Amino acid sequence: MNQKLLDELRQAGFSEAAMVSVSIGQKTLPGDTPASTGELAIAVGAQALSHVLNRTMARQVIAVMLTRTGLDEVVAGQPSRAGRDIYAVLLDQPLARYLNLIRLALPQRQRVGVLFSEATGGQLKNLERLAAERNLSISAAWILDDATFILRLDHLLSQSDVLLALPDARVHNRNTVQPLLLTTYRVGIPVVAYSEAYKQAGALVSLYSTPAQLARQVAEIAWSLSQGRPVMRYQTPRDFSVGVNDTVARSLGLSILAGETLRERLKQMPD
């Protein structure tokens, strides 16, 4: 991510000399001291944001590579946020975009199953409204602990034609990807997910923004701020990719439009 971001910033006209890369987690490399007193900081990931808010005086912060939930958690736990302007390019795609993708890729499937945790459950009302506008219905299941994951998933799948995986680390993680993909495959229910890795692991189709796409948006915010233009604080990714797992599609006997075609058509649709 950082290389992509640097490339994009460079292209946007930020000189190399001014960029100081601070690597991994909360540790800052010795070379970054002068920069950390600068006015604009870009934080890649939730921990980095926390670090920037805690340890630097940057007045403007652009956060990227984190979800809205992650952002809220970091910001809520940081008293030092006062007086800072925090901007963010979130990982969360607009919910409508996911639903549009389901309509485009799987027009026959109308019952959408979604797993929520307490952290993401707040999206349900909004999702239901957006789904109703698109002739889709939402079934929700709540994942409260790992122990009952399978039984709750089984029950949800009995009421769903497609499973929508929304970014939520409590629901979707290395521990749950195996049971989720194997169980949905067993009952022939395709998974629409949010990352390339999920698609490669076995989701039918994924909607995600690549680091390059996110970096471009970050660079544009940085540029606008430098010009003193107004910038929307929390932004969903503007550009995105759609990946289709052809092997899984073939095995499920589904004929799906190519990822690039889906992306083009999605771009025509309002989020």
Next chain:
Amino acid sequence: MAGKMCIYCGLLLTTLTASPAIAENGSVPADYFENLPLVLTASRLKQSAAEAPSAVSVIDHEMIVASGARQIVDLLRLVPGFYVGYYRGSFPVAAYHGLSDAYARRMQVLVDGVSVYSPLYGGVEWAELPVFIQDIERIEVVRGPNAASYGANAFLAVINIITRDPATEPHVQATLNVGESGIRDVVARVAQHGDDWRYRISLGQRNDDRFTTIPDNSRITLANLRAHYQLNPVDALSFQMRASRGMESAGYFDISAGDVGTPHPRDISQSTLQMRWTHAQSADDEFWVQASHHEQNPREVDNFFLRLPNFPPIPYGINYNYDLKRDDIEFQQLHKLGESLRMVWGGQWRDESVQSNAFFHDDKLKNNELSRLFGNIEWHPFDKLGVNGGVMFERNSMTGESFSPRLAATYNLFPGHTLRFGVSRANRAPTLFEEYTNQTYDPPPILAPFTHGLPLKITFLSSANLEDEKILSREIGYVMDIPQWKFSGDMRLFNDQVSKLIDGSKNRPVMALLNNTAFDYYNSSQGVHEQGLELSARWHPWSGARIDANTAYIRIDSDMPDTQNSAPAHSRSLLFSQSLPRDISFSAAYYMVGNMYWQRSPGELPAYETLDLRLAKRYRWGAQNVDVALVTRNALGNHHDYDMLNIERRISFLQMTIAY
């Protein structure tokens, strides 16, 4: 411009790479930063019916539950052309396209990729197979030969039993079956999983007493462990251990006490270990290597009194003991060579040996060592056309080298309608029993001075040097999949020419006190010609309902005795299930098997119809499920099974399952 900006912005890039801390704090989905394990890879995926080079029937978990079956073998009745008979309660046999006695020797059967085909008799000892029906993910049945992928014995069909991944299991599940006919089954299954590992342990016991007319009560204990370890996103290790122990009754009631065949116990014992390393670069690029070891040591002695003229009854025992071992190493590599070209190739080495004084009349190890190499290519020269070609080169120590090719083409007429043409060759190697059997009964020591070195009796004596059986199979298939109607179906027209069939007759002259001809095996010079039609359909007609219907017709032409009617000309099955409000579900399974003859059985089996019913209710407490089901088997009343002595009765049992 850039210079101006730099004065303005001090840039701080605080970067993160794959950091587990992020996943733990829960704010960011982990897979943004690290690779997830590849879950749905080629070896786990089923080929869609429209693209498969042969007719494949899939029995899925929903069907397994709806069928009410307690035993795996009964599920095969849901495959067109398949029929199941019970030679005795704990000795079922599933056959397809006839040519079968109590051992269906012409089908390959695999459990998670490892063959469970008996090298001694051929076929599978279904009742003692250490696999729980609850552990099954699905059964894929390839109808027609598939030696190009599976090698010898994939002759008439291939049955792939695929067990459920522990990751998809509830933590604890316990099942209890209690009912008529001595049904007392208990199964406990425990599954656990963490980030990189997962396992399941299943333990249970099955008790029943199927037929009242013969002694066939059985008590079989099964144990099964399946464990996985994900080394990294692309490498995984898996391990399985299966074992069964138990007792079943054999013999007959209507034989006077002390005579041969009076009721006696048979002890069951078998164990299997299998390990696999999978390296999956992507869904279409996968390599695996597996090794397995299998042992089987049944013990059965039929004790009786020899009654000879001018002698008092002499105690004598015939044992049917054997010790069987199998070691197997196999690898497979799947490649995607291009958008329209995929390839799989692999190799295998296997050694199977049996030691049995009872069957070979010596203590020497009889073995068959096999090595094979195969390759298969799937090519889509253009969108509508698929071509699938494969070859298997095989060498075994009994019959030498063989070569089995297969070619199939699928043509997509219009969306949802596909035509398939296929031609393939396969062979079946003789079993160790057919090749080496020598069932010679020596006189008891007390008689030795009077027998002049002659044995008491010789029942089986193989001339050996058998050759492989051969089959040339041609088929035309038609596959339909109409999602908007929720309907899919397939049709298969087949035309099979079988030659060098291994047959036997009691015509070998022998010198023994009590007989002068023994049963011998030879390759028949008569061919067998099988042709017919199989239809199957799956339909979800309305909400919560599902119908799986099959019908099959076969005609067997041959001058060989007992082959023409060795399969029912007509057979049908229909599984209907309906889920109802309040977590109630109902299912009915109907089967019709035309009249037929199980080879070497006492007589022809009349046609029969049978109906199994299941009514179930699920109770939920939070995330806990309790399922209670009542299953009635043979609801239409009695019918004969396998032969006229075995009478299937209407019986019911209650099934309770708790899962959390």
